[in-house]
Amino acid sequence: MRPVGSKYLLEEPLGRGATGTVWRASQRETAGAEAAVPGQPGETVAIKVLKEELANDADVVMRFLRERSVLLRLTHPNIVRTRDLVVEGDLLALVMDLVDGPDLHRYLRDNGPFTPVAAALLTAQIADALAASHADGVVHRDLKPANVLLKTDIDGQMHPMLTDFGIARLADSPGLTRTHEFVGTPAYVAPESAEGRPQTSAVDIYGAGILLYELVTGRPPFAGGSALEVLHRHLSEEPRRPTTVPEPLWTVIERCLRKDPSQRPSAENLARGLRTVAAGIGVHSSSAQVEAALGVAALLGPDPAPAHVPGTPGSADPTQVLPTNAGSYDPNAATSVMQQTGPGQGQGPDPTSVMPPVPPGNDPNHPWQSQLQAARDRSEQTQVQYIDPSQDPLRRRPQRQQQRPQQPQQGYPPQPQQGYPQQPQRPQPQPQQQPRQSRRQARQQPQPQQQQYAPQPYAPPQPPPQQPTPRQPRGRSANPMRIPGLGCLKGCLFSVILIVVAGWLVWELTPLQGWIAEGKSYWSAIGDGISKVSDWISDLGGSDPGAGPPDPNTGQ
Numbered sequence: 001m002r003p004v005g006s007k008y009l010l011e012e013p014l015g016r017g018a019t020g021t022v023w024r025a026s027q028r029e030t031a032g033a034e035a036a037v038p039g040q041p042g043e044t045v046a047i048k049v050l051k052e053e054l055a056n057d058a059d060v061v062m063r064f065l066r067e068r069s070v071l072l073r074l075t076h077p078n079i080v081r082t083r084d085l086v087v088e089g090d091l092l093a094l095v096m097d098l099v100d101g102p103d104l105h106r107y108l109r110d111n112g113p114f115t116p117v118a119a120a121l122l123t124a125q126i127a128d129a130l131a132a133s134h135a136d137g138v139v140h141r142d143l144k145p146a147n148v149l150l151k152t153d154i155d156g157q158m159h160p161m162l163t164d165f166g167i168a169r170l171a172d173s174p175g176l177t178r179t180h181e182f183v184g185t186p187a188y189v190a191p192e193s194a195e196g197r198p199q200t201s202a203v204d205i206y207g208a209g210i211l212l213y214e215l216v217t218g219r220p221p222f223a224g225g226s227a228l229e230v231l232h233r234h235l236s237e238e239p240r241r242p243t244t245v246p247e248p249l250w251t252v253i254e255r256c257l258r259k260d261p262s263q264r265p266s267a268e269n270l271a272r273g274l275r276t277v278a279a280g281i282g283v284h285s286s287s288a289q290v291e292a293a294l295g296v297a298a299l300l301g302p303d304p305a306p307a308h309v310p311g312t313p314g315s316a317d318p319t320q321v322l323p324t325n326a327g328s329y330d331p332n333a334a335t336s337v338m339q340q341t342g343p344g345q346g347q348g349p350d351p352t353s354v355m356p357p358v359p360p361g362n363d364p365n366h367p368w369q370s371q372l373q374a375a376r377d378r379s380e381q382t383q384v385q386y387i388d389p390s391q392d393p394l395r396r397r398p399q400r401q402q403q404r405p406q407q408p409q410q411g412y413p414p415q416p417q418q419g420y421p422q423q424p425q426r427p428q429p430q431p432q433q434q435p436r437q438s439r440r441q442a443r444q445q446p447q448p449q450q451q452q453y454a455p456q457p458y459a460p461p462q463p464p465p466q467q468p469t470p471r472q473p474r475g476r477s478a479n480p481m482r483i484p485g486l487g488c489l490k491g492c493l494f495s496v497i498l499i500v501v502a503g504w505l506v507w508e509l510t511p512l513q514g515w516i517a518e519g520k521s522y523w524s525a526i527g528d529g530i531s532k533v534s535d536w537i538s539d540l541g542g543s544d545p546g547a548g549p550p551d552p553n554t555g556q
């Protein structure tokens with residue numbers, strides 16, 4: 001069990017909606033003087049704990065506190081009483097009377113449609129509640145069967161109790177409007193709310209007309225399809241009378257569903273008209289009652305001074321922006337949080353707002369604005385983040401091939417290569433679009449850098465940036481035929497040729513052939529060779545050149 005403030009304890013969740021979770025809770029202590037109903041320890045209450053995103057919104061908290069007195073003083077037999085408001089840390093909670101009974105949405109689902117008389121009488125009580133709140137300047141703005149609780153009396157009679165008063169009003173703070181969301185339920189949204197036009201208490205009459213239609217038919221008139229389609233239908237489609245709806249009742253429904261809010265009846269006239277219809281369409285109705293019911297249109301005068309909704313949210317033109325929940329719309333779902341298209345149109349600033357009014361079209365968080373800004377950011381990144389081709393891994397390889405035959409210039413940036421114009425090295429403000437344009441131009445017609453960047457406004461000469469000394473180009477290869485792979489083998493090949501030539505000379509010019517033919521051993525052949533050479537040398541040095549060899553017998 002989780003405490004809420006010092007006075008209440010949450011026991012079990014009763015249900016969850018778009019704006020928060022409703023809990024069954026018990027009272028620990030009697031509340032202080034600030035509560036509308038101090039209560040007694042042990043009493044059971046219902047507590048709606050608002051969602052964290054609402055509780056964290058400063059505007060919602062301010063409005064919550066400011067409207068405390070309005071919410072707490074709103075008492076009517078057909079309105080669920082708000083007993084206390086709790087603001088503690090990041091928790092916002094409404095303490096309400098616990099209503100022991102189903103909500104109208106669940107009841108309809110379980111039991112099917114009401115008879116026309118029952119539907120008219122039930123809706124008349126809801127109109128009573130609306131009349132009281134409108135007289136107090138409070139517009140509900142989220143009227144739907146799920147926000148009507150059915151309280152069963154001791155005598156078995158069912159009383160509709162309108163709940164969630166002021167929740168739409170609280171949730172729809174300037175803060176939330178700035179985040180382009182508004183709180184509402186597509187099937188029950190009045191055309192002016194869908195369009196972002198100024199809203200009055202007539203939006204509740206529209207909601208009552210939809211609810212009445214649903215009570216007698218089992219489904220709202222504009223349902224099915226996406227939220228976007230539903231909003232379109234509210235704006236453009238006229239409701240058709242189902243055959244089961246008596247003519248006087250249809251007159252009331254049709255008047256409530258007028259697109260023009262000023263043609264809808266006031267809540268008070270609606271209640272009176274519905275009771276007249278209920279009396280005139282019963283099986284025991286007198287002819288006077290039938291007559292009165294048939295003339296109900298005359299009773300449905302509009303509200304001469306409708307309550308205005310302060311700080312009405314901006315345009316929710318469904319033709320402009322798809323609601324976030326458009327794809328998964330459930331007509332029976334809880335209040336939807338839908339995207340707004342923009343700031344309010346044709347309405348005055350919220351006098352209760354703590355935020356300065358945002359001029360139309362200047363909302364910095366408008367979806368179009370943020371999308372535009374994101375597009376601008378992307379575009380700027382493209383222009384600023386220029387990649388040097390030498391750093392671009394996709395371009396490194398072709399650049400190297402093209403640089404090889406070039407003679408780099410000392411002290412200057414490399415010349416632009418074909419298809420890869422160089423960004424000037426100086427950090428200079430670039431006119432937007434330029435890099436892209438230059439790239440495209442360069443691809444189409446490769447030109448020297450000076451021509452490509454000639455129109456640039458930053459002409460004043462500056463000292464050239466320090467560049468690493470470029471590598472000297474290689475000399476022309478010794479391999480004129482450029483046979484791949486031959487360069488590394490040329491030394492070996494040259495050595496082999498030398499060995500072959502040397503071997504051939506040795507074979508031809510030395511007595512090697514004779515030695516091999518005589519079959520001498522290597523060492524004896526070597527010894528013979530040496531002695532022959534030494535004899536030849538001694539002959540050269542000691543003997544008469546004209547004399548022959550000495551006679552061994554005479555010694556002369």
Ligand SMILES: Nc1ncnc2c1ncn2[C@@H]1O[C@H](COP(=O)(O)OP(=O)(O)OP(=O)(O)O)[C@@H](O)[C@H]1O
Pocket residue numbers: 014015016017018019020021022046080096097098099100102103142146147149163164167333334335336
């Ligand atoms: N005072 C109450 N007493 C008993 N049950 C309540 C009370 N208030 C609400 N509930 C129940 O709590 C559930 C959730 O209420 P909640 O108002 O959050 O639902 P919702 O109207 O569908 O949501 P939302 O209004 O945020 O779209 C409903 O089923 C309703 O029956």
